[in-house]
Structures are given as C-alpha cells and as structure tokens.
Amino acid sequence: MKRRDLLKAVLPATLLAAGVPGLARAANPAANAGPLVRARVRPGAAGWPSAAEWDGLQRATGGRLMKLESPFAGCGAPDSAACRALLRNIDNPYFIGDTPALTQSSGWQDAWVSRPSAYAVAAHSASDVAAAVNFARLHKLRLVVKGGGHSYKGGSNAPDSLLVWTRAMNRxxxxxxxxxxxxxxxxxxxxxxxxxxxxxxxxxxxxxxxxxxxxxxxxxxxxxxxxxxxxxxxxxxxxxxxxxxxxxxxxxxxxxxxxxxxxxxxxxxxxxxxxxxxxxxxxxxxxxxxxxxxxxPEFFGAAFGEITAHSNEALRTLIDRFLAFYLDHLFNPHWGEQVSLRDGKRLRISMVFQGLDGAQARAVWAPFLDWVRADPNYTLKEPNFVAVPARQFWNADFYAKHAPGWMVRDDRPGTSNDHAVWAGDREQAGIYWHGYQSTWLPASLLTDAGRARLTERLFDACQQWDVELHFNKGLAGAPDAALAAARETATHPGVIDAFCLAIIAGGGKAAYPGMPGRDVDEEEARARGKAIRGAMDSLRQAAPGAGAYVSESDYFEANWQQTYWGSNYPRLLGIKRRYDPDGLFTVRHGVGSEDWSEDGFTRKA
Structure with a gap:
C-alpha cells in the first residue's frame, strides 16, 4: 500500500488536503516533530477541535469515536433501575473494565480521582490507534491510553483528554x-x-x-x-x-x-x-x-495458614525464625506470592508453589510448623496445602466443581466464560487509595547480620500498618536463565538481587465522583496514608535507597527516576526523546514526565 493510501485510512481527508506538516515518515521519529508544544488544549479553549474535525476522526476510525461522561451522571435518582444496576455491578472488575469512563481504582487521597476523558476511540485495530494518535498530536490534545485501566496512579485517567481505549483488541x-x-x-x-x-x-x-x-x-x-x-x-x-x-x-x-x-x-x-x-x-x-x-509443570498449588503471636517478643522471634526458614527452604523457584504481618501480631501465609504436589509442599513446611506447634507463645491456624493440575489453575469451571468460592465469575449475561477473578482480588474493584508504598528488599538481608536488622525493621513497621512480603516480585533465587533475561530489560536492576517486594498499602471502598453514597472521610484517609508512609519509612531503614516497582508504588515518590529505574533512567530518557520528543505520551512519573506540569497540560520552561 502506498504511503498516502495508508494515511487516507487513518486520517480525516480534511487534514491531508490541508497538507498538515509533520506527517512525513523519517528514520528518526524526532524528525517528525515541529516546534515543541508548550500547552495542551482543553475543551472550550481556542484550538479545541470543531465538531467537523471530530466528525473527521469519527469517519477515520469507522464510527468508533464516542463522547464520554461518568456513568453516575444518570444517577440523579439513586433509586432508579439504571442506577441500582450500576451500583450492583460496581464491585465487578470486568464491568469496570468494560466501561470506558471508569478506572479500576476510583482515586487516591489528595492525588487524583477517576474522571472520564472528553472523547474516546474504541480502537479495533492499529490503524484506529494511529488515527487517534495523529489527531491528538495535530490538535495538541492530552492523550490517554487505557487497556485494563489498573493504574494505581491514574495513568489511564485524565479529564479533558482523548482516550485510546483498546478493550476490543483482545485476540x-x-x-x-x-x-x-x-x-x-x-x-x-x-x-x-x-x-x-x-x-x-x-x-x-x-x-x-x-x-x-x-x-x-x-x-x-x-x-x-x-x-x-x-x-x-x-x-x-x-x-x-x-x-x-x-x-x-x-x-x-x-x-x-x-x-x-x-x-x-x-x-x-x-x-x-x-x-x-x-x-x-x-x-x-x-x-x-x-x-x-x-x-x-504437573502441578500448581497454594498454601494458606496463620500464626498468632501472644507477645511482642514472640512476634520478633517468629519473624526471625520465618526469615531463616524462608532462606533455607523457600528461597527457590518453587515458591511465590506472600506472607503478611497483620494487626501487629499475626503472620499470615498466602503462598503458591509450582512443580510440587500437596504432600511435597506440606513436607517442606513441616520443620517450621512443628516448631510453632511446640511453642505455647503461638496459636497456629493449620495451613491448607492444595495442589491442582497446572492446566486447571485458571479454570473457573474447575474451581466451581472442586473449590467453590476460590474464583468469582463475571456473572453478567452474555459475558465470556473465561472471565473470572480470584475472590481475594475482587475487593480492589473501585478501591479509593489512602496510601501505597513498596520497596525491594535485597537477599543480603536474609543473612545473619542482615536478618537481625530486617527482623527489627519489620517488627517496627507492622506495629504501624500491615506489611506484605511478595516473594514472587523479587528475582533473587530464580534460575540463571530468568535472571539473565531480566538483566536485558529496563526494570530497576535492584530486582535481580531482591528476594521480595515489600508492600504497605491501604484504601477504602469505591468513591467515584458523583457516585450515590460516596462517603470519603478525608481526615481519616490522610491519617491512614500518614501511617502507611511511617511504616514504610521504618522498613526502609533496613535497605536505604532500594528501588520500588513502578506499577505498585507511591504516587508522591520524590526521587522517582532513581527509585523506579535506577541506572537505566538516562538510557530510557534518551529513547523517550527520540521517539516522542514532544511528550505526547505523558503519565504520572513516566519517563520524561519531569518536562510537564502535574496535570500533563503545560510544558515546563
């Protein structure tokens, strides 16, 4: 296909006829950039596309342009059938994902709230996406991209923007x-x-x-x-x-x-x-x-249990003994997921395993559990070890028959039979975040000297807030091939030496703007956020300067370039400025976002 024919497929004819600059293809994408855009255009301002221009984008995308508004705009009468149906589905993450005006989180205290874009292109192909990208660039619009819409920091959320919504591109x-x-x-x-x-x-x-x-x-x-x-x-x-x-x-x-x-x-x-x-x-x-x-492998499986310590000293001992046990028995490719320290006294086990059957997994834990049972300073909720054929691990039909309640289906009429969610994950649908902190913990902290320091820091942190140790989100202990492949990515290099990602976070029920019954106690939310930060400040003393996982981290991270990408950041910034010199793609604490204002509409001097 000739280049001009391709452009006709993705751009309004009026733009081509006008001979808009910047459309010529070049080996270096930066060559396509004109003078740097200093400000994005908002609805009602000079330069906002006319109705005719929006119609051009509608034609270029095969009728897939839609004007958005919050689904709660129709809830003026909360008792109406439509509003009741909306509220009934708001804890269903598949419903939220199928609604372009919503995001999986409803906001973050003093940071952002979920508000719809002005327009969305419900893309069915790369040419639909290209049409939207070209339109946004030429008209100086704020552009947002949404697939799953799970960004905790609101990356798929921006009012007054054009949304590229890829939900239908699901082959x-x-x-x-x-x-x-x-x-x-x-x-x-x-x-x-x-x-x-x-x-x-x-x-x-x-x-x-x-x-x-x-x-x-x-x-x-x-x-x-x-x-x-x-x-x-x-x-x-x-x-x-x-x-x-x-x-x-x-x-x-x-x-x-x-x-x-x-x-x-x-x-x-x-x-x-x-x-x-x-x-x-x-x-x-x-x-x-x-x-x-x-x-x-033949099996995937899970282990669930809980240990309650009856004194602070018993909890310290429990943390230390578990870390030693983890190093000797679980620090290998078989084990993933997490343990958490809850309510300042409990260690909850929520781990998964692969390549072991249930009896083998139970045998691995036997020495540690025998020690707990023998000590009157602890109460043990006996762990449950369950192995399933690996092929059935994400099969909702299998769980409906053998373990009802483990997975929850999208129960709306006409939805895919493949769509189910782990029961424990459904509570995050619509969550309004009060705080979210993470840090990688290096494997050196599992040695004798490091373990004493880490034990004390974990104890202190969990007295302030619940602490989760996600072992599958640190790669230390993984096979050499997995480590070598990870070194060839842009992820913070600290993930290679980390035995886990520690997460300290909390939030409240769904609180979308306009939602009937939306009740955010902002004073309480700020107090909870402060406690979460305090807990992580305590824990970080075990490994000062460790990085954090960009997708699960603090909205307010100050040193985000170093924290998220470490030594990889300069290279990333160079690539960003080559492929996107005008910053069309700007997300919260994304590479190059330091060039833009908080809302992404104004370039900094």
Missing amino acids: VEMIEAFVAQGGAASEAQPAVSIGAGAMWSDAYAEVTTRGGRYVQGGGCTTVGVPGLVQGGGFSNFSKRYGTAAASLIEAEVVTADGQVRIANRHVNPDLFWALKGGGGGTFGVVTRVTLRTHAL
Whole structure:
C-alpha cells in the first residue's frame, strides 16, 4: 500500500488536503516533530477541535469515536433501575473494565480521582490507534491510553483528554514456532500473540487451560496484558519464569508520529528494550505483544495458614525464625506470592508453589510448623496445602466443581466464560487509595547480620500498618536463565538481587465522583496514608535507597527516576526523546514526565 493510501485510512481527508506538516515518515521519529508544544488544549479553549474535525476522526476510525461522561451522571435518582444496576455491578472488575469512563481504582487521597476523558476511540485495530494518535498530536490534545485501566496512579485517567481505549483488541493466538521480524529461522520458539485489550484471564484461558502451556503474566486476572509487560510484570510464579517484560519477543506499537512500528531485538531494538519495563503509556500505544511460552509443570498449588503471636517478643522471634526458614527452604523457584504481618501480631501465609504436589509442599513446611506447634507463645491456624493440575489453575469451571468460592465469575449475561477473578482480588474493584508504598528488599538481608536488622525493621513497621512480603516480585533465587533475561530489560536492576517486594498499602471502598453514597472521610484517609508512609519509612531503614516497582508504588515518590529505574533512567530518557520528543505520551512519573506540569497540560520552561 502506498504511503498516502495508508494515511487516507487513518486520517480525516480534511487534514491531508490541508497538507498538515509533520506527517512525513523519517528514520528518526524526532524528525517528525515541529516546534515543541508548550500547552495542551482543553475543551472550550481556542484550538479545541470543531465538531467537523471530530466528525473527521469519527469517519477515520469507522464510527468508533464516542463522547464520554461518568456513568453516575444518570444517577440523579439513586433509586432508579439504571442506577441500582450500576451500583450492583460496581464491585465487578470486568464491568469496570468494560466501561470506558471508569478506572479500576476510583482515586487516591489528595492525588487524583477517576474522571472520564472528553472523547474516546474504541480502537479495533492499529490503524484506529494511529488515527487517534495523529489527531491528538495535530490538535495538541492530552492523550490517554487505557487497556485494563489498573493504574494505581491514574495513568489511564485524565479529564479533558482523548482516550485510546483498546478493550476490543483482545485476540489471543498461540504460535508453535514464532520468529521475530528480522530474525533467523533458528530463533523459532513457542509463543503467544496477544492484543492490546486482552486481560490475563484471556491469555491464561487460551495458553494454559486450552493450550497446555504457560505464559508469564499477572497474578490478577483483570490486569491488561501490555500494561503489565511495560511495567515489568510479575506473576505468582516469577521466581521460576522471571518477569513478563523479559518474556517479550516482539511488540507492535504506534509511536507519537502515528507510525505503526515493530520492535524486537532486530528491529527498533532501543524501543524494544524501553518497552520491557520502561513504564506503560510512555513510549507509544502498544497494540500487540508476542510473549514466549513455557512447558507446564504437573502441578500448581497454594498454601494458606496463620500464626498468632501472644507477645511482642514472640512476634520478633517468629519473624526471625520465618526469615531463616524462608532462606533455607523457600528461597527457590518453587515458591511465590506472600506472607503478611497483620494487626501487629499475626503472620499470615498466602503462598503458591509450582512443580510440587500437596504432600511435597506440606513436607517442606513441616520443620517450621512443628516448631510453632511446640511453642505455647503461638496459636497456629493449620495451613491448607492444595495442589491442582497446572492446566486447571485458571479454570473457573474447575474451581466451581472442586473449590467453590476460590474464583468469582463475571456473572453478567452474555459475558465470556473465561472471565473470572480470584475472590481475594475482587475487593480492589473501585478501591479509593489512602496510601501505597513498596520497596525491594535485597537477599543480603536474609543473612545473619542482615536478618537481625530486617527482623527489627519489620517488627517496627507492622506495629504501624500491615506489611506484605511478595516473594514472587523479587528475582533473587530464580534460575540463571530468568535472571539473565531480566538483566536485558529496563526494570530497576535492584530486582535481580531482591528476594521480595515489600508492600504497605491501604484504601477504602469505591468513591467515584458523583457516585450515590460516596462517603470519603478525608481526615481519616490522610491519617491512614500518614501511617502507611511511617511504616514504610521504618522498613526502609533496613535497605536505604532500594528501588520500588513502578506499577505498585507511591504516587508522591520524590526521587522517582532513581527509585523506579535506577541506572537505566538516562538510557530510557534518551529513547523517550527520540521517539516522542514532544511528550505526547505523558503519565504520572513516566519517563520524561519531569518536562510537564502535574496535570500533563503545560510544558515546563
């Protein structure tokens, strides 16, 4: 197809006829940039597109442009049938994801609240995405990208913007022998191609339940696939398979100049590297990812239990003994997920395992549990060890028959049978965050001297707020191949030496603006946020300067460039300025966002 014919497919004819500058393709995307945009245009301001221009975008996208408003705008009568139906579904993350004007979190105290864009393009193809990108660039609009909409920091949320909504681009296709563009036949490997709007429930259903393979993805089934990959991406079993970013073989991406590009290690290798952990919504709109797949073990499984300490000294001893036990018995590719310190006295076990059956998993824990049972300073809620055929791990039909309540289906009429969520994750639907902190803890803290320091810091932190240790979100203890692949990503290098990611967070019930019954006690929310920060300040004393996981971290992080990417940041910034010199893709604490105001509408001097 000739270049002008392609442009006709994605741009309004009126723009082409006008000979708009900046449309010529160049080897260097920066060559397409004109004078730097100093301010984005808001509705009602000079330069906001006319009705005719919006109609042009409507035609260019095949009628997929929609004007957005909050679904709660129709709840003037809270007792109406429509409003009751809306409130009935607001704790269903699939419903939230299917509503372009909503985000999976409803906001963050003193940070952001979920407000819809002015317009959205419900993209069905890369050409739809390109049309939206070109339109936003030419009209100086704020552009937002939403797949799963799970950004805790509001990255898929911006009022007065144009939204690229990729939900319908959800095709998942397994490929027996994939060769990246520009690669040799000898590089062929089993892979899966996943569209921009697919969630991990879609991917696991096709790859694992039906295909008998494993793809490294997210623990929460409603998270969008490309967003997780661009953030780095951890799953239940990262200690065995590494990160989702490291599993990326190839991406299709629409860059700021409106071009549809392929990025892999042969073609646009710098962009490819940046997409592997450089942050979602930062370098372009990813329209498709191709990830390597792996053979399944015989079993995946889980272990649940709880230990209550009857004194502070007993809790200190429990923390120390568990850390020693973890180092000797769990610090390996078999074990993932978390333990948490709750209410300043309990250690809750919520771990998963792979490659072991239930009896083998129980045997691993026997020495530690025998010690707990023998000590009257503790009460043990006996752990439950459950192993299931790995192929059934994300199969809601299997759990409905064998373990009712473990997974909760999207129960709306006509929805996909593959769409279910872990029961414990559903509580985050619509959550209004009070605070969220994370830090990687290096494996050196598991040694004798380090463990004493870490024990004291964990004890002090959990007296202020609950602390979660996510072992699958640190790669120390993973196989050499997984570590080597992670080193080739843009994720903070500290993840390699971290045995876990510590998370301290909390929030309240859904509080979307305009929502009937929305009741935010701001004073209480701020107090809770302060307590969360205080707890993390205590814990960070064990490992000052450790990095944090960009997708699960503090909205107010001051030193975010170093905290999220460490020594990788200068390289990322150079790639950003090459592919997006005008900062079209600007998200909270994304690469290059230091050039823009808090709301992303004004470039700093």
